[in-house]
Amino acid sequence: MTASSGTDPLEVLVWRGKSDGRYQRFEVPRRDNQTVLDVVTFIQRECDPTVSYRFACRVGMCGSCGMTVNGRPRWTCRTHVSTVADDNQLQIGPLANLPLIKDLVVDMTRFFEKWQAAGGTFVPTKSRHDEIAMLRPSEPARVSADAAVECINCGVCFAACDTVRWNEDYLGPAALNRSWTLVNDTRDGGQAGRLQALAAHGGCTACHSHQSCAEHCPKGLNPTRSIAGLKRRTMAAYLKGEISR
Amino acid sequence: MKAARLYVAQRLTAALMAPLVIGHLAVMFYATSNGLSAADILGRTSGSVGWALFYGVFAVAVAVHAAIGLRAISIEWAGASEQAADGLMLISGSVLALLGLRAVAAVVFPGAL
Numbered sequence: 383m384t385a386s387s388g389t390d391p392l393e394v395l396v397w398r399g400k401s402d403g404r405y406q407r408f409e410v411p412r413r414d415n416q417t418v419l420d421v422v423t424f425i426q427r428e429c430d431p432t433v434s435y436r437f438a439c440r441v442g443m444c445g446s447c448g449m450t451v452n453g454r455p456r457w458t459c460r461t462h463v464s465t466v467a468d469d470n471q472l473q474i475g476p477l478a479n480l481p482l483i484k485d486l487v488v489d490m491t492r493f494f495e496k497w498q499a500a501g502g503t504f505v506p507t508k509s510r511h512d513e514i515a516m517l518r519p520s521e522p523a524r525v526s527a528d529a530a531v532e533c534i535n536c537g538v539c540f541a542a543c544d545t546v547r548w549n550e551d552y553l554g555p556a557a558l559n560r561s562w563t564l565v566n567d568t569r570d571g572g573q574a575g576r577l578q579a580l581a582a583h584g585g586c587t588a589c590h591s592h593q594s595c596a597e598h599c600p601k602g603l604n605p606t607r608s609i610a611g612l613k614r615r616t617m618a619a620y621l622k623g624e625i626s627r
Numbered sequence: 628m629k630a631a632r633l634y635v636a637q638r639l640t641a642a643l644m645a646p647l648v649i650g651h652l653a654v655m656f657y658a659t660s661n662g663l664s665a666a667d668i669l670g671r672t673s674g675s676v677g678w679a680l681f682y683g684v685f686a687v688a689v690a691v692h693a694a695i696g697l698r699a700i701s702i703e704w705a706g707a708s709e710q711a712a713d714g715l716m717l718i719s720g721s722v723l724a725l726l727g728l729r730a731v732a733a734v735v736f737p738g739a740l
Binding site: 549587588613616625 | 638
């Protein structure tokens with residue numbers, strides 16, 4: 383990074399402490415091609431080493447650097463300051479809808495527990511001794527799964543979802559999107575149990591289709607569409623008596 | 628599987644209401660544009676099995692649909708427990724059905740109520 387000449391420093395407000403904490407002000411020099419994660423890293427290295435945040439890959443693959451930037455949940459490693467700074471100001475807080483550990487670090491346990499509750503685990507039907515399953519990319523089920531499969535579990539959709547905020551039992555868009563990929567996986571043998579879980583209280587029928595998940599997903603996925611598919615699939619299973627009434 | 632049952636009931640009643648709402652709007656438009664009086668309207672609805680079925684189904688569908696919606700709202704916006712929300716659903720659905728069917732009876736059997 384090189385410093386941009388003639389540019390005022392960024393005024394950055396960073397959330398400090400737990401839920402009863404407050405925003406702390408920092409000044410950070412502007413750089414060319416500077417990301418929000420670069421800003422937080424600068425603050426920790428140059429201003430206050432006690433600032434806690436989480437990141438790993440820095441290239442939009444690991445999904446660990448989600449934060450609330452100027453009111454919107456974002457992946458910070460791929461968010462350029464120039465696209466989000468408001469009058470040279472940034473307000474950086476933790477992701478919403480998850481328990482805050484400290485500063486910008488949230489506890490993702492609940493997020494991944496919901497993955498498991500939504501039947502997000504692949505249930506194999508073959509062993510290593512069987513032939514490798516043939517999957518045609520053009521099959522409709524595979525096309526549906528492929529459209530949803532690139533989720534990196536950053537939690538941005540979970541933080542953006544109104545229904546997650548209102549209903550603590552709701553599984554949330556990421557977990558349901560993951561289930562949709564498995565519902566469309568012809569190799570999977572856990573469909574009955576999965577559909578049962580998806581049709582229960584807090585499952586796919588709790589979604590109000592506000593589409594905040596699709597609006598905020600940094601990968602450009604559309605979990606609302608996945609959940610709509612799950613609603614159709616569970617409704618059909620219910621009417622056919624394939625899940626308990 | 629109560630969540631699935633309620634979801635199916637709310638979607639089916641929504642599918643029922645869609646054409647009924649259009650029919651109702653058409654009736655209202657016809658009645659007002661032709662200047663029908665209350666007596667004219669009652670003359671058409673009195674003893675009519677067709678209008679009784681049309682608005683009877685409409686009233687029941689509204690009661691089921693709205694009560695399930697109020698259940699979800701009470702859980703999400705008021706933090707109600709499932710049991711409390713179920714109670715609200717039953718009470719609101721019953722009241723809506725009672726009021727709706729009473730109104731249907733009033734135009735199909737005028738003078739009987």
